[in-house]
Structure formats: C-alpha cells, structure tokens
C-alpha cells in the first residue's frame with residue numbers, strides 16, 4: 001500500500017509535491033521538470049487495533065476507498081508501520097482480503113516493536129526451562145547455534161516459526177515463535193535479552 005509517483009513523461013521516481021489542495025496534488029519531476037496534477041482517491045478512516053506483543057491499542061488507518069486490503073499488507077499510521085494480521089467485516093466475519101469500503105475493523109502488529117518469542121531449554125534432569133526473549137525483527141537464528149539465555153547456554157536444535165518447524169536451517173526473528181534445544185557446556189555466540197513485559201522505549 002505504499003504510495004509513490006512516477007513521472008508520466010520520463011518514468012522517473014524522483015518526484016516532488018509542489019502544491020497540495022485537499023486531494024488535488026501538483027507534482028514536479030526532478031529529472032525532466034515535467035509538472036502535472038493528480039487527484040488522490042478518497043480516503044476513509046478504518047479502526048485499527050495494533051498489538052505490541054501482549055498489549056494493544058486502538059488507532060485509525062487512513063486508506064483509499066475502492067482499493068483492497070489483505071492480511072500481510074503494511075499500513076502506515078501515526079505510531080509507525082503496522083502489518084495487518086486480521087480483517088473483520090460487518091457481522092464479525094473474518095476474511096483474508098476485502099475491499100476497504102467493507103472493512104469494519106483491522107488488526108495489526110506494530111513492526112517497530114521488537115519480536116518476542118519463546119525459548120525452551122532442556123536441562124539434564126529432565127526439566128525444561130522456558131523464557132521469553134525480545135529480539136530485533138531482522139535478526140536471524142540458525143540450528144546448531146549456541147546461545148545464552150538467562151544464564152543457560154544451549155544449542156538451538158529446532159526453530160518453530162509461524163508456519164513450520166525447522167530441524168535444520170535458519171529463520172528471521174520476525175517469523176520465529178520458539179527456539180528449542182538442550183543445555184550444553186560451551187561458549188555462546190550470542191546472549192539474548194529476556195522479555196520482561198510490555199514497555200515503550
């Protein structure tokens with residue numbers, strides 16, 4: 001749902017807004033100097049419930065009427081970038097995609113909030129130690145890696161993501177729901193930060 005403009009003369013993306021009057025926008029191409037006017041589509045304010053792990057807040061997304069929205073789309077709101085995770089229509093009907101005009105409420109995940117996922121460490125005595133950690137969404141984790149969480153050193157044996165279980169491979173923090181592995185002796189390559197509950201930076 002990103003918005004950008006292309007010069008109709010030369011195709012350049014280097015375009016600046018030189019005048020805005022309501023939905024009437026005058027643009028100029030920085031490459032060839034061409035000036036033209038467009039009318040932006042009518043926008044509606046759609047209620048959006050944004051989650052930041054265990055907490056959530058309500059805001060509004062301004063979206064163009066007549067267009068479609070899908071689960072997975074990223075919308076820009078005052079609070080940051082939000083990935084759509086749910087779309088509700090009239091009568092509490094949940095769908096994967098819909099015309100914006102028909103949407104009653106949207107749900108989303110704040111992408112500026114770190115990824116939070118579980119870690120299960122299997123100890124020698126048969127006890128499983130579980131933690132929640134917070135990690136930068138772009139960070140990657142691989143099986144075989146040795147990590148430190150809460151003073152335990154363990155080897156990642158399995159990575160559970162939102163869609164599958166990885167026995168050998170890697171995944172981005174954004175996708176991960178849990179890391180699992182046995183405690184070992186050795187040196188960790190990374191120490192992960194324990195998630196201590198919702199807090200804004």
Ligand SMILES: [Zn+2]
Pocket residue numbers: 007008009010011012029030031032033034
């Ligand atoms: Zn141009």
